Amino acid sequence: MVTIPQELKNEYPFRAHFLDVKSEKLHYVDEGQGEVILMLHGNPTWSFFYRNLAKHFSKNFRVVVPDHIGCGLSTKPQDYEYTLQNHIDNTIALVKKLGLKDITLVVHDWGGAIGMGVATAHPELIKKMVVMNTAAFRSLEIPMRINILRNPVGEWFIRTFNGFAGPATTMAVTKKLSPIVKKGFVLPYDSFESRIATAKFVRDIPMSEVHPTYKTLSGIEDKLKNLKVPVLLLWGEQDFCFTMNFQKRWLDFFPNAKVKTYPDAGHYLVEDKTSDVILEIETFLKN
Numbered sequence: 109m110v111t112i113p114q115e116l117k118n119e120y121p122f123r124a125h126f127l128d129v130k131s132e133k134l135h136y137v138d139e140g141q142g143e144v145i146l147m148l149h150g151n152p153t154w155s156f157f158y159r160n161l162a163k164h165f166s167k168n169f170r171v172v173v174p175d176h177i178g179c180g181l182s183t184k185p186q187d188y189e190y191t192l193q194n195h196i197d198n199t200i201a202l203v204k205k206l207g208l209k210d211i212t213l214v215v216h217d218w219g220g221a222i223g224m225g226v227a228t229a230h231p232e233l234i235k236k237m238v239v240m241n242t243a244a245f246r247s248l249e250i251p252m253r254i255n256i257l258r259n260p261v262g263e264w265f266i267r268t269f270n271g272f273a274g275p276a277t278t279m280a281v282t283k284k285l286s287p288i289v290k291k292g293f294v295l296p297y298d299s300f301e302s303r304i305a306t307a308k309f310v311r312d313i314p315m316s317e318v319h320p321t322y323k324t325l326s327g328i329e330d331k332l333k334n335l336k337v338p339v340l341l342l343w344g345e346q347d348f349c350f351t352m353n354f355q356k357r358w359l360d361f362f363p364n365a366k367v368k369t370y371p372d373a374g375h376y377l378v379e380d381k382t383s384d385v386i387l388e389i390e391t392f393l394k395n
Contacts (some may be wrong), residue, residue, distance in 0.1 A: 127202055127205055129197075133182060136202060137158075137171065138170070138171075139170070141169075142168055143170065143212065144172060144211045146211045148215050149175070149218075150219045151305070153293065155181075157216065158173050164386050165390075174202055176218075176222070179306075181296065184305060191312055191324070195222045196229070203230070208233065218309055220242025236392065237340070239358060241344055242354070243357070246329060248315065259311075262311075263310070266306055277293050280379075281379050332362075339364075339366070340366050340368075341359070344374045344377040
């Protein structure tokens, strides 16, 4: 299991909690009291991505942030089916175990598809949604630098050279990360075995109907318009992966969403615009 070194305790001061799911241990942060904010990370991040939001909002809310199996402080099985549906099922298991309801759902990257999978399966549990640089619908738009990794050779490269989490600490931001923050992002992914989920997430991107996750994603997409809750759409315009085309596509599903985009921010929006994002979410929660 990954342990948090002392030099990271100020950045990530949270007590560890674990839930047994399918013979694995799902780690999650559970801080504060009050109305629930559930934050779902993507690839190749982990709950560390939401650390600043969790520290701020846990003063007045109950903030729950899981690490998907294979990520962060959760176990990293080598023979696990790292599929969108399994990540959705694991998150639903956590929500039910903790008895979460009236949830403000915050999603980013793969957290979008996972979170919307939860929301469309249990719309009665969702009160509001914050959507950042993500997708939960089919698209043929994918950067070549990611598409080239969606094969066995790409998986070997990611797992051998940390060829996803490592480069992301510079490619996903417009503002340079400090050495300690950069260390935090890559901390759980320090070996061939520990990088399995970062590789499997890439291979799980469904670019055609024959892909096993295509049906899951299309089913989520078909139900998005059934979610009748307030939506806040925050976007880093310099994202090389989830471009502004994805941001505009979200408005097809949620035309009344409150929208704020940042011309000088990248994929890791909460790193480039921490205080701005906190202020926008805080205002959204109050209204």
